[in-house]
Amino acid sequence: MDLKVNSSVATRDERDAVDSVLGKPTQYTQGGTRTEQDLRISRAGEALRNLRHMLLPTLHAVNDHIGWISRGSINYIAQQLDVAPAEIYGVASFYALFSTTERPKRQVHVCIDLACRAMGGLREDELPEGTHPSPCLGTCERAPAVLVIEAGNPARHEVLAPATPVQINALAKGAWPEAEPSIVSATPQADDDSTKLVLLGRIGKVDPLSITDYQQHGGFVALRKAIQLGATSVIDEVNASGLVGRGGAAFPTGRKWGAVAGQPAFPHYSICNADESEPGTFKDRVIMEGDPFALVEAMIIASFATGCEQGFIYLRGEYPRAIRNVQNAINESKKQGFLGDNILGSGFNFALSIVRGAGAYICGEETAIFNSIEGYRGEPRNKPPFPVEVGVFGKPTLVNNVETLVNVLSIVNDGGATYAALGTEGSKGRKLFCLSGAVTKPGIYEVEFGITLRQLIDLAGGLRSGSTLQAILLGGAAGGFVGPDDLDLPLTMEATHAAGSSLGSGVVMVLDQSVDMVDQLRRIAAFFRDESCGQCVPCRVGTVRQEEIISRLAQGVQSQDIEMLRELGTVMRDASICGLGQTANSAIDSAINKLKVFAQ
């Protein structure tokens, strides 16, 4: 490409940040010093553009070290990667954690989302100076939550939860939060030895940073067994287990694996979708923080079964402890030979790395994740073609959620049939639920499918004293509300579907009488407006109109506004490109129809 960059030049620090990812430029056209040879030849083009997937990590490096992404640094990245500045600007401006304008090194992101505002957190119009609003930080069990990021080399990231307004003020003025409490606090069942936990079994009992400890608690047993069984038999077991995806879409996992394994095109890639951003969802974070080796082991098994030699864990940028723990797990696993070439003498080679998200809910969409990894804007792609045929880098790709993958360990260990015997006919196996809001012991609960909403809430110690139940949000902002009359609803795919709701990612957000439901709906509408990628009209404009109508309804109910919302919901569901737009009205619709929030 005939690259044209304008006169802005990167500072030394900016160059160092870029070079920390891409290495020093080797020639003048890449931003290096001019040598005599540069007058005769220029190497660029394909060889450099094949590094496009390095763009996101490079932008992270600049944003981490400097705090924002300047014209000069974009020019320098452009030269290093042979990608046009306009394209890089388009990518950088897609993500909420990046800034293309200068800003203070310290950024205090205050969660203003559903669970936090239900638990007395600040609203967008109440934030102290020097802080700004953030969508759900996935720390709902300790709501309200704050994420502090301080640029530097290395940059510092820390979550404080629960955070009082006084503490938030102090953070804005330069205080630094203490390290987070042990992750065991997020799994209240761990205190009760009578419950045999499997998915959460190791959390709080093993050192999440020690591979030795992991192995002493049954770690890498499943991998050995999987290698012994062989790829086909592993897929057979997963098929027999009846496991379906736990990210929200509930696609049969075994079928997906079989489809990827059978693709003639190579290489195959595996991706763990750890971009958990659905408001009220925090199960994947808890697994990654508390039992990160389990995820690494499950990724190796999935990749072994489907013939993937390279895998990515696309991990939400707002999850600092999960990033640290999973990165450590990858490093340790590599040292011990569980990652790399010829794993356990099987002849199977597998490389695994983290791709850090940069603040975009949409990147949890399974095709948007591809664009994000490849260094493009995280816009969803059209389906068909489906990821199992044409995924990341145009190759067959396996995309699985964290919880889905971790389930595979017990399926391999105990056999698919044992797993399938758990749960109900339509929903087999174990499920993690994310309880937040007005329950006594919020956290992640592991149960067999079939438990009712009432039983689950009882498991969490029931409602807090003084609370009476107003509504429960199932499945997050993309899910739906149910009311106090629905407590005997079995939490299965089939029962929630029949009730017009969805289990989604396992969110059970309990809202008591103190919660302003109209405010919750306004926040849901604002969330989808902020997180829409903007590609298609029904979602880009529909989410804006939806928010405007709800604001009007909040001031006085007009029946034509209710009707207009319904019409918007239909077009978003029918005509949006991806699941974000298709579900952007579902919770609001359920609140109006089921809870009669705007009843006149």
Next chain:
Amino acid sequence: MSTQVTTGLHIRRSVQLTIDGQSVTVAEGETILSACRTMGTEIPTLCFGDTITPKNACRVCMVEVEGSRVLVPSCSRKVEPGMVVRTDTERTDHSRKLVLELLGSSVDLSLTKNVARWNSEYEAEPIRFGKPAAPTNDRDEATTGHHHVADGSSVVNVLQPVKIDNELYVRDYSKCIMCYQCVDACGEQWQNTFAIGVAGRGFDIRISTEFNVDLTDSACVYCGNCIQVCPTGALMFTSEYNMREAGTWKEEEQTQTDTICPYCGVGCSLTLHVQDNEIVKVTSPSDHSVTHGNLCIKGRFGFQHVQNRAE
């Protein structure tokens, strides 16, 4: 489904499908939209252009396909054997109506072809969402992932000042429906210049140079291929813009004359748009096998010498 159609050197199977109850056979690889057009069924399109890979961003061409949970964009979905398509149902009409209303309430569609007709056909009333908000001049400074919470008193839109930063063409993004065609034409599909990209997210997405610098500071080479593909008049020759501002633009009085570009040996086809014996803009036939509608700065804008008549 077994006959074979030979086109050029490639052997393409033919595919039989049903559209609105009628059986139709088209070549493999065709889209539902082209199949519909073959049989004379009109489907509205906005972001679709005939020289750019469909982005299917506008979602006005949605049709029902049996077995599909959601509607399907006809402009990009390839036909499949046995597919059962319906183009004219309550769901498709509702979607088209709402898409026309959503765009109509947020973008200036005054120069977009057929919109008035489709609005009446689908009973779209963009104004029913509420009073349009005043134009803004800060869309290029939007903070990703944040917006001012709407109070619902007026409906936001993309109306903004026209960008005039060079002598050859203007960018009136009040009229932009975000079809991505200019970006694709500037970038990898035609020109490989990459002067513009899509920036921001959600309702704040916009076509932008890096950091919104003027075109004169960007990589733009003024080929004007973006103007050629723009379906809404957001990108416009300065000559046309000035005449429209002055009220002297009279498309119905213009003639279009095809000729060959005089500059180099490639011999691109030009279409000269002439009003009152003056060239007012230059396009190139998009179905031309050499140019596909694309030109360079000379062919597109270098026509003044033709009009340098002796007084």
